[in-house]
Amino acid sequence: MVTTTAEPGAKPPKSEAFTTRPTQSTKIKDSKSYTTFRVFNGIAIILVCAVTLYPFLNIVAESFSGEGYIRAGMVNIIPRGFNLTTFEVVMSDPMFWRNYANTVIYTVVATAIAMILTTTFAYALAKKHLKGRAFFIGIAVFTMFFNGGLIPNYVLINSLGMTNTIWAIVIPNAISIFNLLVMKAFFENFSTELEEAAAIDGLTTYGILWKVVIPLSKAVIATMVLFYAVQFWNSWFQAFLYLDRRELYPVTVYLRNLLAGATGTGDLGGEPGESTQIAANVRAVTMLLTTLPIICLYPFLQKYFVRGIMLGSVKQ
Structure with a gap:
């Protein structure tokens, strides 16, 4: 083995591997x-x-x-x-507040039922070992493009005795296929190891869903609640079609009658054709009061709307 000794005062040899050179931070300019x-x-x-x-x-x-x-x-x-006189006129009408309360009740009940049905259906479709899985998915997707039509739907609702009841609004729109597919995609990416561990501990399928899957799916649950709540809050056509009594109207039908020029300022919640054209500022006040809850909630819940678009689109 050959050894070399350095002379006193001599500088150690430079190695390119360990040589450090000062670097200048350069800003990359954007192209034109x-x-x-x-x-x-x-x-x-x-x-x-x-x-x-x-x-x-x-x-x-x-x-x-x-x-x-x-x-x-x-x-x-x-x-x-x-x-502010117009606000006093609208807010002093008892029918407006009755219809407003109806909207709150319809939205809460419909959203709760829709979430239960959508969550359980999506969780079942997410299991690849489910027999007939492709068939059920096909039926769900088929209803996105085809339906029975307006008259058959009305005849069905009427024959079931659901006209002038809350069920005429809640049941036909209980499951949104778009929301169902989003939740299905989310559950498909859920960790199977956690479900297997819960099954070993003795939990049933429903126990796994409610005690393991749901608590770890708060993002998709919150997103779907928002989607359904906004949908039912803004809905008016189902109520306009199946409800004939003024005291059962949601506030959106109340607003629809105002926009159609169907009522007057003396009786704001009337039926079409009852009185003269209403004041323009009455319509504006009613629209503002109707949309106010959604406007107040949206800034705080906007992130869930954005997250809902991305749910299930990226493999986790």
């Missing part, structure tokens, strides 16, 4: 095409937001404006002839 895309994209988003917000701001302005200014077309996004 990418910069143009960002500018165009930003302008497009601003325009879409403006177009989306203008109708709502216009409704808010009209609800606080005088009737004369609205009919003269002088109200855009700033109230003119500020007044």
Whole structure:
């Protein structure tokens, strides 16, 4: 073995592997095409937001404006002839609050039933060993594109004795196939090891679902609750079709009658054709009060809407 000795005061040899050189942080400039895309994209988003917000701001302005200014077309996004009398007129109508309470009840009951049915159905379809799985999925998807039609549905609901009851609104829309497929995709990516461990501990299929799967699926559960709640809150056609009594209407049918010019300010919850055209600011106030709960909740729950779009799209 040959050894070498360094002379006193001599510098150790430099090794390229261990040589460190000072580096300067360089900022990579965006290409012209990418910069143009960002500018165009930003302008497009601003325009879409403006177009989306203008109708709502216009409704808010009209609800606080005088009737004369609205009919003269002088109200855009700033109230003119500020007044709160219209709010007092609408909020003093007992039928408005009766229909509002109906909407809350219909939304809560319908969402609860829909979540139970959708969750259990999706969990069953997520099991690849389920016999007839492809058949049941095919039936579910088939109903997304084909249905019995308006008249057969009405005849069926009427023959079952569900007209003028809450069940005419809740049962026909109990399962949304889109929500079902989203939950199915989520459950398919669920850890099978946890379910097997729970089965070894003696839990049944329903026990695994409610004690293991549901607590670990809060994201998809919250998302589906929001989807169903917004759907039932905004729904009006089913109630308009199957409910004939004013005291059973949801607030959306109440609002529909106002928008159709069917009622007057003296009796805001009337039937079509009862009285003269209503004041424009009465319609604006009613629309504002109807959408207010969703508007107040959405900023806090927006992340669940965004997350709901991505659920099941990425393999976990």
